[in-house]
Amino acid sequence: MKKKTLLSVAMLLVLALFLAACGGGSNDSASTTDAGSDSGNDEAAEKPKFLSMLTGGTSGTYYPLGGEMAKIITDETGIQTDAVSSNASADNVISLQEGEAELAFVQTDVIANAVEGINAFDGKPVDNVLALGSLYPETIQIVTNANSGIESVEDLKGKTVSVGAPGSGTYINAEQILEIHGLTMDDIKAQNLDFGESTGGIQDGNIDAAFITAGTPTGAVEGLGATTDVSIVPIAQEKIDELVEKYPYYAADTITEGTYGLEEDVNTVAVLAMLAVTDSLSEDVVYDITKALYENVDQISHAKGEFIKKESALDGIDVDLHPGAEKYFKEAGLLE
Template sequence: MNKKSLLFAFLLAMLTVVLVACGGDDKPAKENEKGEENNEAGSADKPKFMSLLTGGTSGTYYPLGGGIAKVISDETGIQTDAVSSNASADNIMSVEAGDAEIAFAQTDVATYAEEGINAFDGKPVKNVVGLGALYPETIQIVTVGKSGITSIEDLKGKKVSVGAPGSGTFINAQQILELHGIDIEKDIDAQYLDFGESAGGIQDGNIDAAFITAGTPTGAVEELKASAEVVILPMDEAKIDELVAKYPYYAKDVIEEGTYGLKEDVTTVAVMAMLVVSRDLPEDVVYDMTKALYENTDKIAHDKAKFIDGKTALDGVGIDVHPGAQKYFDEVNK
């Protein structure tokens, strides 16, 4: 091909490119404009599915989580599924790793995660933030009448469930036992069981007592009541004051007479249950989730739903709160 023909072919190709670009300018421009609008609203990054990590199926997290997941699904259009898990510490680690978007956790465990202590020793989480607090989680030290155990000090030398590995219950057990002069590794025969396994172990006589940190009444303990006299070990007022002074996320709590067939009120302590979310979730998505939860508690078929309140949702939360959740709480607490 001579130079003249080559030049002509080049000019023709360039003209074709220009014509195509001009001819298609209108439609792509509209698509781009729409895309930019979506990005500004955050909907371009809106997930289609989310996982909500809960806890063992015999605790409070799992059934309550099912109700919360349904509300979020119905109100936001994002399919959200409640998934059973080992609870607090493991839940936070899973959200940090990107394996889930939302999770239940105790407020104390969330604080440990942010500070990089206890189960998170030297590995503070960076990508997990708070959505809001839900309800008080009572530390219940459960045994039965025939065990002869009437005080926390009586647990020395006994076979005691201290919660599933990675759970907040384990840390509660460790701190409370230590306060009473009991080393979790040396002074008891520690068993690392979930709530259902703990109740079954007490019933079968395989263990003597169990720490259960959950909202009351707890399903596993209710099941135990059907076959035995449930005893909840009390905490002395002075010990409660000492515990709260050392760990401010604890608060005095009372398990009322009649719960599990108890003949009188039992004084103990509690932490708060909360939801944590991935920091990567868009602000508008978390705002919608938060609004959906705190304004539709009447649609959650669980006793603990009555405690879920936007006006107190930051009580006990010691970690950073997601901007989307904070925006909602700022609006309702004006």
Template sequence: MKKSKLLLFMLVSAFILILAACGGDDSSDGNTSDGGDKASDGEKDYGVKYLSILTGGTQGTYYPLGGTFADLISTETGVKTTAEVSQASAANMTALQNEEGEIAFVQTDIAYYATEGTEMFEGQPIDTVSALGALYPETIQLVTLADSGITSYEDLKGKKVSVGAPGSGTYANAEQLLEIHGLSIEDDIVAQNLDFGESTDGLASGQIDAAFITAGYPTGAVEALNATNSVNIIPVSAEKAEELIAKYPYYATDTIPSGTYGLAEDVPAVSVLAMLAVKKDLSEDLVYAMTKAIYDNTDKISHAKGSLIKAETGLDGIGIEVHPGAQKYFDEVNN
């Protein structure tokens, strides 16, 4: 009797061990909860888990657009994508080089300087970044108060003028426009290195006479200034615009329409373009999918600049290498 009970106990124990072993094997083979190394059913595995879009300050245009782009890319590719606050163009190019993000907003001129190793990137070219696509114009606005007495670039001589931080896109724009008009930052004006908000505050208080602001119009900081002080935008003549573009081909002619900031007439101006840059080592399939997610869904962009983002102009003004994935998309839709 004792032998029978012992035998039964041994059989039951062996059966339990076999069940446990089978259950452990099933769990091991199907485990995908360790960060998603395996793509979910129906989703393509692009080899990355997350993407970061480097934008700019929260009060600018890049940040809200970046949030929309992040949502579109996440939805269309299945890769979780987030928009990150940053110091904008020049800092974004350096951050991509340092692998602190995968996608970034940048001005076309800054992207060109970075890849060529000129201006603020003198002697330190960035060779790990390529273009995804152009977005919309960023107008160089020389802002003054209507009663300042300043009506032309020549009137800036001896005046206190905000030109942006050294090394910024605005600073380079200011330097080149002043040069075309026969002026220099060092010798002909009293340069002030202020951001957009500080510039408009300085104009309102009388601490500065004019300010360069490179941004899509209408720019919030300038609109806020115009709410309390009538503003004026100094024009760039067709002749000077042509001269500027001949020397710096990443510029384009632009017009700030009447009614903007209460302007009575259209103001001729010049602009660079906002664009998206990406790390070169992102796969062709992924960049194709990201490009398609943005340019096929521009009707879902609620920001005012969304109407200017079009596949047919996606390669305009770009002076750097285009990522093969983006080039594939634009070849498909534009041919």
């Protein structure tokens, strides 16, 4: 009996050691698989499956142009990119800051204010949003009915004027242009309307004029011109010089004769539209996006496509570039 018992114990010990060895092998295999899986997940995390590109109101320039650009990014990088309508520049920067989107159209002046923590971002500087590249001039258009009697910025005093959403790029442009002319928002009856509402209000006679900051021709203004004689309020050259001196991100601009049926050129100012990106995207992803956009501009049918060039992609940018964009522009010979 003792021999049988000892033999049984010995066999049990051998079996236990065998099972332990198998179990160890199984755990090692799982660890290896998990490690490989983690590595794959890291790569997947670097290249997201989806991206959101914030644009602007559906009646402006950002939204239709953004739709075409989103398609290029999708086709060229394999990352599904969707253009989303929004309240434009200032709200777009905040949404990027809060991780609600990855790409956004903004004005160069707005992002400069955001990084510095002034104007709409007073005391709340943004430090996780970077530049991808500039796109085209955005003209400040002070739109009115040709029969309104408004012939200068000073004539806006006491009038009902749409100035865009509070904190938006258009709102800040309106505020600064009024300031240069010795006026404030308190001197007008300010209305916070989007472009479509603004032109609809002019057509209906509910408002007298509207500040619209967008590439020309702007769809909403063209729509107004189909039913109403449009006038664009000019900005005098000395005021343009004064504005540019105080706020260097502005530049003199001209709305040419024939646009909206205008009978002569109108002098005004412009800022630049650009793409901003959150710093959470990897260098490789942003490099691919930047390359996709600036090397496929021939696929953009929107009128502003002709202004989008890699050679001018750094114009007006006064904030840090994303490392991925910087890498692309260095390879293109535009940065040292």
